[in-house]
Amino acid sequence: MSQKLNLGWLGAVAMGMALAAGAQEKPADFATQVPLSVSGEGPWYRLELPLAVQLNARQTDLSDVRVFNAAGEPQAYALARETAQVDDNRTLTDVKWFPLYDSADDTERAPGVRVQSNVNGTLVEVQPSRQLEAGEEVLRGWLLDASGIKAPLQQLILDWTSERDGFQRFSIEASDDLQHWQSWGEGQVARLTFADERVEQHEVGLPGQSARYLRLLWNTPQAAPILTSAQLQSASPRSLPLPLVWSQALAGSSVKAGEYIWQLPMGLNVERVQIVLDQPNSLAPVVLSGRRESSLPWQPMSSGLLYRLTQNGQDVLQNELQLSGQTVQQLKLVVDERGGGLGGQAPTLKFAVRATQLVFLARGAGPFTLALGSATAKAANLPLSTLIPDFSAAKLATLGRASVDGGAVVTPAAATVPAPTGTDWKKFGLWAVLLLSVLFLAAMAFSLLRKPPVKP
Known part of the structure; x- marks a missing residue:
């Protein structure tokens, strides 16, 4: 007491x-x-x-x-x-995946399935809901079993065989009973060869909600790759970070060919940046660096492949880079111009903080x-x-x-007024x-x- x-x-x-x-x-x-x-x-x-x-x-x-x-x-x-992302309470789990087949002429709707599961809801077998003739079936996507994960899902990490290099785009749906599905948006991964280098993107962000099953359906029929690995990153509700808030577009300056600098309004714990790619068919391997003030050396913070490509009449876009959340007030982007660069003018940039x-x-x-x-x-x-x-x-x-x-x-600072001589x-x-x-x-x-x- x-x-x-x-x-x-x-x-x-x-x-x-x-x-x-x-x-x-x-x-x-x-x-x-x-x-x-x-x-x-x-x-x-x-x-x-x-x-x-x-x-x-x-x-x-x-x-x-x-x-x-x-x-x-x-x-x-x-x-x-929050000054930075806290990954200590995040868990990476390998999950089982099951192919989703359908007939080649029936790709307008999600394929029906018959499932067998144990008492815990863990999937044992997944089969098409109707018999398909030999040669008639086409791989539409994959069903992921997340029934063993009780925490909200933060990220999906995929790997696949090399026969399907290039861009992979698919829709993501979630369910707890395999009957009612909720859209979780779209995912995009990629594996490219550029200037004798391998550029790969395996991670897809998820909305931080719980679900027992995920369904991945590829946008283009017969384009689904053969998965070799599927992992889900989850975090306990107590450790879920506050949402990200995005800035308005920020103009930059071009120091020299392939180098761009942006000055932030103040020192901020930046967790993500978005480079606005105005020109279609842009492809640029980049390295992003940052520093707190101009007297300090630049520190590499992130790297990746930015692109805006037109495929089948649609834009395929990847224009974001993930950062660690350290405090910076200046950002510098160095572009490998073997991909054609991003033009002489600095692109605009948006940044996200918690x-x-x-x-x-x-x-x-x-x-x-x-x-x-x-x-x-x-x-x-x-x-x-x-x-x-x-x-x-x-x-x-x-x-x-x-x-x-x-x-x-906004009010200007008050003019200095002589203090009265009386006792305060x-x-x-x-x-x-x-x-x-x-x-x-x-x-x-x-x-x-x-x-x-x-x-x-």
Whole structure:
């Protein structure tokens, strides 16, 4: 009981110290002010920070983010953000795959199957739902058995025989009963030979949902390759990352032939980039590097093959590169021009970072204002477990919602006004409360140290 009481006191003191640290700040101290609207049940409200607003911050770690009430008083708040992908809780599982056959003249619908499974739902055998004549059957795709994976599926990794080199495009569907199927979009893998080098793409992103079975159906009849390996990467719900948010297109500059540089608005933990390929039939092996500032050397971050090719009247597009989530403010793309390059003008680039959530405790009357944009502000955010008693992920989902109300309101920094000569009793009072809190903590620590050890 005493331990819980001490933790409660520590949480209250921490909140008091955070409020006291920012008590003298006013909305006018920050370059950008954004009105907020709130809905749902308070007093805690959860705000997903739009990337366009977040880019107005002056500090990479968002230390200069604040929330004020109508009286200009700062609100206690916490930030939920991820600096990089966490792969420790992700699992890679080899799964069984079964061919899906159909008649050559019946490729407009998914092939029907008869299945045999054990008591756990694991597939043992998959056969066409009707008898096919010899030479009539055609391989349409593959059925993957994910019944042994209980966590949400994040990525599909395929390998196949060399007879089907080139691009492989297919639809992805998910089911729990083999009767009702839900579309999970399209997948694309590739194996190409370019300038005496082998370029391969085996990974396909999945939506982070659970399913017992996946059905892969190739878009072009008779184009399905013979699989040699199928793996699924999954992650527990507790470790699922926040969603990615994408930036607007960013213009770059061409340093020399085959080299392009982009300057980001601030240092950001970039996890994915998208190169806008305007010209059809573009093919470019690339290496992407990054750095935090121009005085530092470039560090290689990713490589791959970018392409936009026309096949059967449709564009086949691969224009994204995966990054590790490290902080960068400059990006450089080096293109192997044996593929024809990407032109003399730098292509535009979009970047993706993990979403950031801000939770604040509404104190005083609204409306509330989000303020950011200060190079000198010190961090004032609290841990979520301090801001919200008995915090849990489930409780976070039940909080009231806050949203940006209209466009950002940018105000110039206030002119310096000579301070009045009178005594600022409010400032003295705040510092007195802070000092008493520290003395109280010191007294508690001293009393605990003086207690004699408990005899066995």
